[in-house]
Structures are given as structure tokens and as C-alpha cells.
Amino acid sequence: MKQELGWEPKLLGFLCRWCSYAGADLAGISRKKYPANIEVIRVPCSGRVDPLFIIKALRLGFDGVLVSGCYPGDCHYQTGNYRARRRMAITKKFLEYIGIEPQRIQASWVSASEGGKFAEVVTAVTKELKEIEHNQLFADEK
Amino acid sequence: MKNNEIQQRLRQEAKTLLEQGQVEYIVGYETGSLKFTTTPLLTKNKDDTDRLIVNPFIVNNLSVYLTEIKGKVGIVAKGCDSRSVVSLIQDNKIAREDIVIMGIPCPGLIDLKKVELLLSKDRDELGNITRDEDRVVITIDGKGRDFPITEVLFDNCLECQIPTPQEYDILLGEPTTPISGNVSKRTNIKELEATPREERWNFWKEEFSRCIRCYACRNVCPACFCQRCFVEESEPQWILPTPKWQDNLIFQVIRNIHVAGRCTDCGECERVCPMNIPLRSLTRKMYEIVDELFQYKAGMDKNALPLLTAYEPTEAEDFIR
Structure with a gap:
């Protein structure tokens, strides 16, 4: 399918309240440039993200989903991000198996001091999403 | 037994x-x-x-x-x-x-679905199904038919x-x-x-x-x-x-x-x-x-933590930026 002109991917970010959200905030304060394709939902912890949120976002037409949390060992709740990691690992593999592009499911560790990394991650993810088609997975309303 | x-x-x-x-x-x-x-x-x-x-x-x-x-x-x-x-x-x-x-x-x-498909018969038309090690004997109208057990x-x-x-x-x-x-x-x-x-x-x-x-x-x-x-x-x-x-x-x-x-x-x-x-x-x-x-199989060890509760400090990192 041809991409429509000027099409921009829509990315949904689930950012952990303690690290990645603060990292995104720092990116803004530091005037880092990154694509405005991301919409952010703040979650208490990356461990709060049920894979259901991810597939629901795709169902609603988002082109990709980014789950971002604290680095391993840095979780405010000790183990939340470790659990998120296991969950994301199986989710990514499983969704790929049923036929969802792996680029649509993204994860990152961004700490509160890494405004620069946050900008880089969003830039890289947006670039990857531009390389694949607009999300038409659930579009067939039969 | x-x-x-x-x-x-x-x-x-x-x-x-x-x-x-x-x-x-x-x-x-x-x-x-x-x-x-x-x-x-x-x-x-x-x-x-x-x-x-x-x-x-x-x-x-x-x-x-x-x-x-x-x-x-x-x-x-x-x-x-x-x-x-x-x-x-x-x-x-x-x-x-x-x-x-x-x-x-x-x-x-x-x-039973496989049995029915195999013989193109409804289960009610079958007499008996008996298993003997790696064979299965199915009787239809009094006659026994023998199949490998893997078929059914x-x-x-x-x-x-x-x-x-x-x-x-x-x-x-x-x-x-x-x-x-x-x-x-x-x-x-x-x-x-x-x-x-x-x-x-x-x-x-x-x-x-x-x-x-x-x-x-x-x-x-x-x-x-x-x-x-x-x-x-x-x-x-x-x-x-x-x-x-x-x-x-x-x-x-x-x-x-x-x-x-x-x-x-x-x-x-x-x-x-x-x-x-x-x-x-x-x-x-x-x-x-x-x-x-x-390396986890469900229900092997009653003392193990459930899969999505347990973790190792380093594992499954390759997809994370």
C-alpha cells in the first residue's frame, strides 16, 4: 500500500513515572529535539503495562508502542521493571508470530538523567515506524 | 498395568x-x-x-x-x-x-473426532475401541480394524x-x-x-x-x-x-x-x-x-516462582534500547 503524502507515524509511549517520564521531561527542559510523533501516557511503573494496553493501542490505530522504564536494578519498586522485561519479551515474540511487525513493539530503559537518550530513542523508533506501513492491521471491518 | x-x-x-x-x-x-x-x-x-x-x-x-x-x-x-x-x-x-x-x-x-474422520463413520456406528500398546483396534459391524495408535x-x-x-x-x-x-x-x-x-x-x-x-x-x-x-x-x-x-x-x-x-x-x-x-x-x-x-516449563516445580513473577538480574535484554 502506498503511504499517503505527509504521513507521520503515531507512537504511543508508556513511560514510567520515576525514570523515563522524568527523562522525557528533561529532554524538554534541555530543549532536545525529537519528533513530535509520540503521545505519552504516564504509568506508575513499567511493570504496570499489561500487554493488553499494547494491542489495544494498535487496535486504536497507533503505529507503534514504546514501553520505557528504569534500568534494571533502578526500579522504584525494586522488581517492577524486571517483570516488565519478561512480559515484554514474550509479548514481542508472540505478537510477531501472529503477524504483527516487530517494529511496532518497542521497549527502552531511560533514566531520569537521560533526556538525550529519550530524544534518541523517540527519533530512532519514529524512523523505524516510517519504514513500515501505516498500521492497517485491524482496519478490515468485516 | x-x-x-x-x-x-x-x-x-x-x-x-x-x-x-x-x-x-x-x-x-x-x-x-x-x-x-x-x-x-x-x-x-x-x-x-x-x-x-x-x-x-x-x-x-x-x-x-x-x-x-x-x-x-x-x-x-x-x-x-x-x-x-x-x-x-x-x-x-x-x-x-x-x-x-x-x-x-x-x-x-x-x-474421537480423529477416529470418526479416519473411518468416515459416526461414533454411534462403532462397536468398540480398544487400545493395545501402540495399536488400536476399532470394531465396526463385528469386524475389528487395526490402526497405529498415533493415528487417533x-x-x-x-x-x-x-x-x-x-x-x-x-x-x-x-x-x-x-x-x-x-x-x-x-x-x-x-x-x-x-x-x-x-x-x-x-x-x-x-x-x-x-x-x-x-x-x-x-x-x-x-x-x-x-x-x-x-x-x-x-x-x-x-x-x-x-x-x-x-x-x-x-x-x-x-x-x-x-x-x-x-x-x-x-x-x-x-x-x-x-x-x-x-x-x-x-x-x-x-x-x-x-x-x-x-527455560521454563509450566507446573514442574511447586516451589518455583511463577514465570512472570520471577526474574534474573540479566536476561532477555536484546530487544530493549
């Missing part, structure tokens, strides 16, 4: 358990209302234990009842069922001391690597070994993986267009023990109640992710599906993913 010896011993053991008050309930199988079929038997009455049976048609995974019964239970469990029981113990849904597991080393169960076993039984119960109090019979030279006919995981992404997606789209969202797969699944399933939540309403393919697919995919590390590949979801959706091509894949990533 032959089935009738196992059956005899099971009846005795079950009766003793009830008489001595070691358990309040017995959960097993009795003869069903349709030909060859069996149906679950839940009883408090020691006289009912004479109705307990063991044969190649004891399909149900009885552990699904455990979370709903209050009091001590004696349960008949095949290999996969015993792992479901262990999985429930791991999740703190039941206590080990409340369960007496009467384990049956399972040589595989006979799929359930797919998950053909692929089963752990036929002997892992956890038991009483083991009825000798430990048994997996079926050798097995060929799976229905799980097309390998074929699916070899096809392009769009085709895989379209395959599942087609399959889930048939789904009528009866939730039989969920209700029969011992790993699906949530009091309230996300599909019934109304705020937010994750999926609509009407069975559109998108929502059917989301339901089944998320169900699979939610039971990851609990699913023992007992194959009940696929067996009960009225629309013949190849659900084991999903559950089996998840079983393999879990094993590949975390």
Missing part, C-alpha cells in the same frame, strides 16, 4: 480417602451420556467411587474445578493435569496440603514430553515414556513461521472471523482463573461484546499472554472449541517461547 487394574485401584484409593476423612471431595471421571465419552464426577459420597473410570477417553483437565471447591479434594490427574495442579499451587490459588493427587501415567488419549491420539498427546505426573500422592500405575516417532498433524507452527508476516496475520484473521466468543476455551482452562476477566470489564471496555474478528483475536492473544508460564499444553481449549479454531498453534507457540527464553 492395564486400565481396569488402574481403575480398580483408583476406586479403592478414592473410597479409602473419603472413608478416612482425608478428603471431602473426589474429582474424577465417570461414563458420559454419549457413546465412548466420559464426564467429570464430583462427589462427597463414598458409594459413588464405584462409578470412577479410567480409559483412553478421560479428556477433561479436572484441575479447573480446584479453585472453586472449598475443602480437601482428591483429584485424578494425568501428566498434563498434574502440572496444572502444580501451577495453581505456585500461584497460591490452592494449597498443596488440601489436595490429594491421584496421578495417572498417561499413555495418550484417543480423539490427540495432537497434544502426540507432542507430549511429560506423560507421567510430576507431583502426586498416589501414582496409579508405572511411570510411562513419551510416544515415540510422533507426528503432529494440526499444529502448523513451523509452516506458519515459514510464511510471510501478512499471510500469518491473514491466517489468524480468517480463523478468528469464525470465533463466536463462547469463551469455552477460557472456561475450560485451569490457568484462566481470574475472578473477573478483562473481556468483561466495562471501564475501560477493552473489547466489545459482539464477536468481531479484531476483538476475538485480541481476546485470544491476550488470554495466551496472560496464561504464559501456566499453560501446560493440555489442549483443552482446542478440544472444546466449537468452531475448530487451531488454538494449540497459539498455546503451543507460547509454551515454546517461554521455554526458549526462560
